[in-house]
Amino acid sequence: MKPLLIVLMAFLMPISHFAQIKYESLPSQKLGETRQIKIQLPRNYEKNTEKRYPVMVVLDGDYLFEPVAGMVDYYSYWEDAPEMIVVGINQDGLRTEDTQYSETNFLPVDKGAKFFEFIGMELLAQLDQKYRTANFRIIVGHDFTANFINYYLMKSNPIFQGYINLSPDLAPEMADRISQSLNKAETGKWYYLATSSEDIPALKDEIKELDNLLKNVDNKQINYKFDNFEGASHYSLVGKAIPSAIESMFEIYRPISRKDYNEILLQTSVSPSEYLEEKYNTITELYGIQKQISVNDFMAVYNAIEKTRNWEEYKDLYKMAHEHYPGTMLGTFFEARYEEETGNPKKAMRIYQNAYGQENIAFLDADFMLEKAEAIKKDFGY
Template sequence: MNKTILLICFGLFFQIATSQVTYETIESSKLGETREIKIQLPRNYDPEGDVLYPLIIVLDGDYLFEPMSGNSDYHSYWGDMPKSIVIGINQAKKRSADLSYSDTNYFPSDEGGSQFFEFIGMELIPYINENYLTSNFRIVVGHDQSANFLNYWLFKDKPLFRGYIAFSPDLSPEMVNRLQEKLSITTEDTFYYLATADNDVKGLRDAILACNTTLSSIDNSKLHYRFDDFTDADHYSLVGLGIPKAINEIFGLYKPINKQEYKDKVLTYEGGPYAYLMKKYEDIEFFYGFEKKVVENDLRAILAATKKKDDIESMKSLSKLAKKEYPESMISAYYSGIYQEMNGNDRRALVEYQSGLLLEESEFINKDMLLDKIYDLKD
């Protein structure tokens, strides 16, 4: 069993075991009927809190919701993406009508497609925004016909979504040309993921490969595009392979600093390690529209870089940041102590380390580490 399949299995296990999945029925005037939706809230979701969460809308929720919500829960658990609210829309009984488009202009038809389009934008999302803590960063996911349909939201004057995940789309006529035109001129950072596989439906695969050729030629810094052509996969199994890839692409900036980023960017940044950290988190807020708390993994990366470069000013700023972000944790005392040591003030460093013994341990810093520092300074 390869790593991707393991990831999916673990993600689904975590989703079943700990996440909050509920089922609701929405009365829709646009559809003229009720529609069932599935809702997965993040772990430890506090309806009275002030944290806002990205919203992921999953079309074909009858079968696509579970793999998407499971992966969302898994990746957010490890900090590779923000905790998110995932909504699945059940369409099995009305799928053909929901996803229909006109034979003349190839936009959502009056026989159901336009009604479903308006239901999402004018009823479902406002309802979710009113009842749950959602940010303005939204992603839409689809497969086959729904992967084609999700593109229509791109063509609004103010697109409804920032991220588009299209698994083996059954592309309507003129769709590729319209995508090229729209994505070439978008002025807002837009994430677009497209996938097929070697054993995909031949007619779909040929059109998708041609679409990729067109989209790959777009020169627009605001477009963040990724295409995957999976081997040993078919029209259905490619979804399980593509979800982690799409998440990684859309939330690449959000992910904690890894070895490659540390080597290629942190150590080489002209402004110094601390300035790089500030820029990374400013970019996260700019790209995704919400503020991310500085994680301990990133503090450790910047700490290593400041030591390697003997950058006392970065260390001074880093210690202040650690105290601000983690005032009740040993993190604050440890980083303050490191700064004092680098600044040649061992006595002050000893006081900082000792003060941390009464604070809470973190993932990487515990009482033994502080005691080792204390004993070394006393010796």
């Protein structure tokens, strides 16, 4: 689906129908004033009392919050990205002061330095105290604020792991500083950069120069994506860039694709069950969240095992299925298939029969499982 179409769909469906929107006033000692913020909590936040969520901080929240929050809700609904707590900081009339930097060393100064500390020392701390946050944070900005978010990247232990730069208006020396920071990064960082053919010419030229630098970053900890959208303006590129950024930052989070199925799972040198386990362990390591293995991903591995006839793979798969979907027929079916194909048809028949009374899942129901048991009984005369 085209990114612009996704954006339009998100706007056509009221965000409040999908997620909880809260408007809060946050007193700041650093700024000496109260700032207005918007917070979108994930669907069913109140019900999932044990679940923790990554945080996405959106600068220019007066106009950028809604498109970002809508896309996060849309992608998380389809499980292409995790549910997140999205926080927008309203900067209408304040963004120039908030993003102020020195004319000598080009680092935050005066109100800009205070705003930098407000986000890092007050906003995030209060979010962590008030909400169930995970230790994965993304920050988003547009032109002036997109330049500003990169100052967090320069810290020795950055508080943000993801950076979404929408047509940044780069300060002098910023390109080299970003490149150096990414080259030295010791933990995973996701960096997204966007411009367009109709972007402001001066910005576009500097962004392309930055892209040339970042293409040469040699660091396995860095996940970098650059977009140069054809025909989009400085403002309309935002609608295309947000879904692209989300997709690039959460590529491994998405369900197993047709491409992964054909190029990885069907290769006999690959253990499909190990691939599945490693995929979800990586999600936990990268994003700090526990994700239940989806039924669709279990089915992808099941189909791969059937295609490659690597029956031993069922042994680990049925154990994972019993763990993730206890009380359902999923683990029972995989276990029965394992016994059926490894020379224990009588045991397989009994396992199929034991599924009676368990919860239906995917294509599995009592009739299907009993038919499988009857087929074995008929074939072997039990």
